[in-house]
Structures are given as structure tokens and as C-alpha cells.
Amino acid sequence: DMTLTLDTQKLPIELTVWPNGKDGYTIGLSYETALYSRQDMEVFIHALANYAVHATKEGTRLSDIELTTDDEQEELIKLGTGERMEYDPSETFVSLFRKQARLYPEATAVVDEDSSITYAELDRRSDILATALIEAGVEQDAFVAVMLPRRKEFMLAVMAIFKAGGAYLPLDCDYPKERLQYMLEDAEAKVLITTDFLEQIDFNSDCLPVDNSKPESLAYMLYTSGSTGKPKGVMAEHRNLRALVGWLANMLRLSHTDRCAEHASFCFDASLFDLMTPLTVGAQVHIFSDTLRHDLEGMNRYIHEKSITGMTLSTQLGMELINTFDDLPLRYIVAGGEALQPTRRTSVRIINGYGPTEFTVCASYHVVDQERQYETIPIGQPVPGSHLFIVDPNGKLVPKGMGGELCLSGKQMARGYRKQEELTREKFTDCPFIKGERMYRTGDLCRWNEQGELEYLGRIDTQVKLRGYRIELGEIENQSLKYDGIHQAVASVYDGLLLCLYYTADSDIDEGVLKEFLSQSLPDYMVPSTYMQLEALPLTPNGKVDRKRL
Template identity: 35%
Template sequence: MKHILQLLDRTVRRWGARPAFGDEHGTLTWAEVDSAVQRLGTALAEYAVQHRPVALYLDHEVSCLLAMLGTLAAGGFYTVLDTAQPPERVRRITGQLEPALLVTDAAHRAAADALGLVCPVVELEEALAVTPDTFLLQTLREQAIDTDLAYVLFTSGSTGTPKGVAIQHRAVLAYSAWSAGTFGIDETTVFGNQTPFYFSMSVTDLYTALRTGAQLQVIPKRLFSFPVQLLDYLTTHEVNTLYWVPSALGGVVRWKALDYTALPPLRTILFAGETMPTPYLNYWRAHYPGALFANLFGPTETTDICSYYIVDRDFADDEPLPIGRACDNCGLLILTEDGRAAAPGAVGELCVRGSFLAAGYYNMPDKTAERFCPNPLQPHYPETIYRTGDLVRYDDQGLLQYMGRADNQIKHMGYRIELGEIETAAFGQEGLQSCACLYDAPRDRLVLFYTGKKGLEEALRPRLAQRLPAYMQPTVYRRLQAMPQNQNGKIDRAALRALCKED
């Protein structure tokens, strides 16, 4: 295969009448999805978007999924914009992207026009009314090759300029083949989609479904604030597979919602995006002892994932989970600062090679050269690796352990500290729901933010004193009513840093 939509072609032939994409507004079959994609592809192709970027200014609904696939049908590549983000950040993204076309809907047309882009704007409703031109679409498909871009996802940049990670068709095809085979995804799978479509984890939901005929059910964001309603939604829509960030799973844990709610028919529970607190895992496993649980790890620059660990034993509440082994078609290297292979068991930077790698950063050649660089361990021919900036090591079982970010280590009292180690030590304390540790550099102090019952500081201080050296002890413990979360559902550490400044 060379084009993502070949997956759709095959699925329509096999499972055309089965449900494909659903949200709170309704459900489409695979045949209906294919029809919509052909109409959208024809409409967008009129704007000559082949090999050019198309920006999608749409909500987290099925309509956005159709626009994503319609862009591919027109020969272009897409970027999903977050309609809830401040317009200034959206403009920074579009300024980097320079889209040839903006697709929105009637509900967001005024906000889209206010962005002030110089490209044409197309409303989805009008594009869906176009008669498909099958000859045009077939011609565009025949001209495609597997190194064409499929999409560009923007991540935060340290300079304030978002970085657009450019992913090719071949990376998605390789990744979806791995994810479907590894986790037994098939036409009976029903994904409960949590992550936004501008976040790399959604790639697994969408393209694994496209490959296998699985159903993708988009969960309304508001339900994650109401765990009982969330679980009822999963049950009503017969969701059996989750791929969520741990903070989303943690919302159910904090309310103990599985204790008094009819359990959805879950059989596969995957998680990634941030460290999974083992108390969260243990709570879910206690209620789903027969389900497959897996810890997935990887940056957007490797399509979504480069390593994984299928949970095969019990873990103590304060025991960190491994990030496991390399995915198929991914090679993992652990390198020292001077580019040599790290000694067995030693900590080094995780570097990735193989089919999952992004093409680079869109319109950022210098940044691309910095992170996508020649493999120093391969002197005989040119091979690109991606430097993740993540620190890892192999344990005695040959499993990767995540040790933190190379750029997230702090120096306190003369020692280098990984803040995640403090968080791991805190988990397991009875009554603790979530926590995050930050370094307040101006005051040279460690601050542990947490949610849970009152008075926990009196229990946390001696607990951490037993598990960590003195230089890793938080100076300040601050209880919050709720842990702030960003648009992706992860802990919002920028908001916590702002709270540090308020003290």
C-alpha cells in the first residue's frame, strides 16, 4: 500500500454496512463515510491542494474526521486546529503552516474569518453537497506515493513557536499495521475516542479503525468531568477499547466510579501521553482482571508510539511501570551525550530509527537538522534517527524504564533531580488522588501539588523522607481542589508554575 485511503477502500468492501464513526449527533457506516470522503475530496481538489496543507477549523466530532480523510482524497495533507485555543496561537500555527485552504463549518465561519488568513475558506456543509468526481479522485490517487505527507501535527516549541511534525503516509500505514496486530484490533472493536484530533494519540484510534473496520465513537469532552455519565456513555455505545491519557483514566479513579456503576464491556485499555500512576492502574485492573492493559510510549515525531509494555504482573502503588520494548519496525538506541552507546543498565537518551519516523518539522529546517540527525552508530551508510530528549535505561528484565526528560532535570542543592521520581514516590499514599512536582527556581524550592483528602501533608512528608534523599524532599506541599488540565487532558504544568509565582 502507498496511500492511507487504500485502507478505507478495503474496509468499505469488507464492512461497508457496519458502523464506522459515531458521536453524540449520530453514527455513519463505512459506506456512508466513503461517500462523504469522495464528495469532500472532489470539493477540496478544486482548490488545487495536491501536496499542499489544508487547515481544518472544526470541533472534535465526526465531521472533522470526514474533513481529514477528504483532504487526503484531494491529494493534500491536513492540520487540525483547536477551535477552543486563543486566536493568537492559532495564527502562530497557520503562520508556520501557510495553508492553501481553510475548512470550517457554518458554526465556526465567523471565528475562522476573524483569523485573517489569506487563503480561501470552504464550509463543510457546502463541500458535502458536491457531486463526486471519481475520475479526478482516481487520478490524484495514482499520482500519490507513500512519502507524501498525510498531516502535520503541531506541538509546543520552547521558543514559543509551535513545531509542526510532518507525518507521511508510509509512517501511518506501518504504525497502524503494528497497532492492529499487537492489540488484536478487528471489526468487533469499538474505540472510545478521548484525545483531540490535533493530538497524536488520536492517530491510533482513527487509522487502526480505518485498517480493521473497527468503530470509533467520539466521546464528548464534557463527560470527562462527570465519571458516572462517562461510564454510562461507554456502556450505551458498547465501547470495548480505550486509549486515553492517564489523567482521563484518573478521573474515574478519583470518584471511585467503577465501584457503583454498571461496568462497560471493556477488553482493552491502553494509555500514553504522560506517566501512569500505578494506583490508577491497580484500580482499573481490579475491576477488569481479564482485560489487556498496556503502557504505550513515544513522541509525536514517531507517529505516536515507539515502545510499549503489556502489563503482565502486579505492581505496587509506588512502583513505576516500564515502557517496555520497541514496536515492530522501530529501532531504539540509548546514547550518551557524546553519541556513544550507553553501557548496559546505564541511563542515556532514547533515540529512534525506522518506519514510524516523521519527515521532520514543517518549514523548520534548522530544528529538523537538530533533532533528526545521522545515526552515530552507523558509519557505513546514512541513516536518520530522532533524538527524543527522553532519558531511559534497560532494567534487569530487558525492559525500558523511563527516567525523565533530559530537559526536565533540575539542579537543586547541587544535585541533578528528575521530578518524576518524586511523584512516583508520593503515589501509593492512601487518600492521594493525583500529584505533580515542580521546581520553583527563583526560590530554589521543590513544590508538590496534590489532590486528595485534607491533612495529607502530614503523611506525605514522612513517606517521602523514607523513600527519597533529603535534597529531593519538597519544601512546599500545596493541596488543590482539582489538578489543572490542558486541552489534551494532561496535567497543565504551566498553570501550576503560575500558581508557584502567586505564593
């Protein structure tokens, strides 16, 4: 037997179990309605009862107990399965680009600060450079490092590397020398393409078309932070990239009339959205200069002057752009990297994207509904050709509504980490739900909400302890954003004792009133004791909130 009681307890949740006189037990659950919904509690008590029934069976190992029934597991797997993708498996980014070069040879392909290049010229010049790379020893799966400014020549280099059969490794000139040296040595790069290197190539020479790219060969490697203190190289294949640009172009409804702005660092996986995808449909790519990337007013002017139709931005920068300017001509903004927070109404189509570098940028997305009142903006539905699973610490599927670790499987799964076989085996495991498939463990806490949409809850490894309580800072931040006038909010804990809230707002906010507001929805130990209003939150080079500078 199970009963639910509201608001009669002293703690957020109180669980009571007592014999019912029928060789069984009654489970009573009391909870605070300001913190939990009835549906969440029903999911919890149902899973608990199911767990208890199985635990009483002799010889049962607790780690083997399923929290879900067979029917529920079937429903969860269906919920996490993206649409089927139908395309020629032999296609690569190069073959898709070449189709557009034949269709629109004189159309502009890439625009930078003061120059541009057509589809035909990009195709011809990259053939010449690819031939030179092959002569320099570049072959299948060989890495070619690229250290170039944010100009059209970067895309020229990438296209040539693809055609030569190699994989590109972007390097940022602003990185410390020690980090750059490590990346070059770890990748064992065959060639380093710089401005000086390109000046030695005769781009007026004749050359036959070249294309050694294959679906199963490596396309690129991007380095991400590593727990050992050394960056780890994530290796992705052409078939991963092909899957990404295919569904993305379709979801964004891209055509040859679009003009897409590339804002992200070339070393950041989000650059693939706006650098690669438009070139598969005949659209223009506008590469923002380093100066323009950090000038919000300048970005707004450029968007208007060049009739930019779409772009990908970090969540913080995307929301700042929308909240600052009223008449943006953009059709869409893809926002990602951090939890998306509600904004004012806009005609711009906002797509909330989620995904790690290990899954070729994006694993799920949600198109924001301007008419909907969100408690939390979800990260949505699985992308086509992918499978999403939410599991407990034992790898078992958790019930709908319950949090667990998000695991990914599908066509965008990267090959693994460079020279880190043990870590690759740990993070890229055999998928227990789909025979013959691999599965990537993200380390992200997620759940399926009442509408069957994926919600991001935080990181497994970034939950913090405050005076003995384990808390998720994202919950405090989300509640703070419900206060009228607050646009951005970040919570931090210091020395396990002090909880501070940083926020930006339209006008000065009375800290006492804000604290009282938060105390109505958060338990006392989760209400910040210190408040600091800022003009703007500090950002990292990739546009995420820089918590270290707070």
C-alpha cells in the same frame, strides 16, 4: 580491582580509588541501599572501570571512549530493535479503509453526538469532497486546514484530503487567533475546511472513486510547542501512518466488532490511535463531544450504553477513570503523555504508551501485568519496525541500567519540521548504529531495566536545581506514590529553594507521617518541605498535569 560496600558512608554514593601495589588501582564504591540496587552499582562501577582503562591510553580523546564493549553494544542494539513488519509498502490508510468499505459497506464507521455514517457513505462522500479539493488546487504535499467541531464531518474531511493527495492540518476553534493565524500562514494552507465550506458541497452528486495518496507523500502536520515561542509543525508521511495503524491494530487485537472511543483533541497526535486505526479493520469510531470529554460520569455512562470496547486517554484521565469506576466494560485503555502510576486491580487491559509526535505518536509500549508489583511501570518494548538507542552526551551507547538520552529510528520517523531546516538537521540526524537510517533525538532520559524493558526517567531539559543540588522531580513523585492511599503526586521547585509536593488521596494524610515516610527513601535535600493535598490535579486541554496552575 573493584569492591562494593553497603551503607557505611555519609553520602548516597562514595567512590574511593587507591594504588594496589601492582601497577594498578583498586576502586571502592559504597552506596546507600535504600536509594540504589546492587545491580545498578555493578553497572556503574563496571562502566567506570572500562572508561578508566581506555582513558589511560595515550592519545585517547575522552569523548571517543565507549562505556560498553563490542558484545554489549550488539546486545543493546538487539534489545532496542522491534519486531519486523511485513506488509505491502504501497498500502496507505486510504487503501486499508477502502478494503473495509468493500467488506462492510453498511456497517457504521463513525458515530458522533447525534448522528453516524456508514463505511460506504463515508467512502462515497469523501470522494465527492476530494474532487472539490483537487479542483481547488490541492495536490501532493499541499496542506488543507480543518476547523470543524467534534463530529463525523471531521473524519470525512480528513479522508477527502488524503484522497486528494494533500495533508491535513487540524485547527482548534479555542486556540488564540494569533496562534491560528501563524499556523495557517506557516502551512500556506490551500484550503480551510469549515462547516460553511462543507455546506457548499453537493454530496448528492455522482463522482468517480479518487485516491491520490502515496506512501511517501505527507499525510498531516501537527504543531507542537517550540523553544522560540512559536509552535513548530511536525510533518508526517502516509508510510509513517501506515506503520502506526498496522502494528497498533494487531497489538490491540482490533476487529470489525470493536467500538473505539475518540477522546483526544484532534490537534493532539493521540487522536490518530482512535480516529484512524479502527477504520482499517471495520470497527466503529465514537467521537466524544467537547462536553462529554470533560464529564467523567458522562463518559462512564456512554461507555456502558454504547458498549465501548477501547479508547486512548491521557495517563491522568485514564487512571482516574479506572480508579473511580469498578465495572468498566472496556477491553483496553491506552494511556500516554505522562509517567503511568500503579492503579488498583482491574479487568481492563492497560497499555502504557510512549512516543513523541516526531515518531508518529508511539515508539514503545508496555502491557501492564496486574499480578506484578512495580517499582516503576516501564514504557516497555520498541514497537514493530523501530529501533531505540540510549546514548550518552557524546552519542555513545550507555550500559544496560544506566540512564541516557533516548534516540529513535524506524518506519514511523516523521519527515521533519516545517520551514525549520536547521532544527530538523539538529534533531533528525544520521543514525550511527544503522547505516542509511535517520535517528531522532528525543531529549528524554531513559534506561533499560533489569528485565530488558525501557524505563522513562524524565526530561534532560527539566531537571531542576534545589539549593545547589540537581534533582529529578519524577523520583520524588514515584516515591510519594508508594505511600498508601496516594493516587497522584506532583513535585515542584520554587525559586530554587522551596520544594513542594501536591497530591491526591483517598483520605486526609498526616503531613508529618508522609514526610517521615519519604525521608526513609530519599536524601534530605529531596524531601519536600511543603505539602498540599488537592481534590484533583489541574489538567491541560490535552489531559496532562498543568504544572503552571499549581
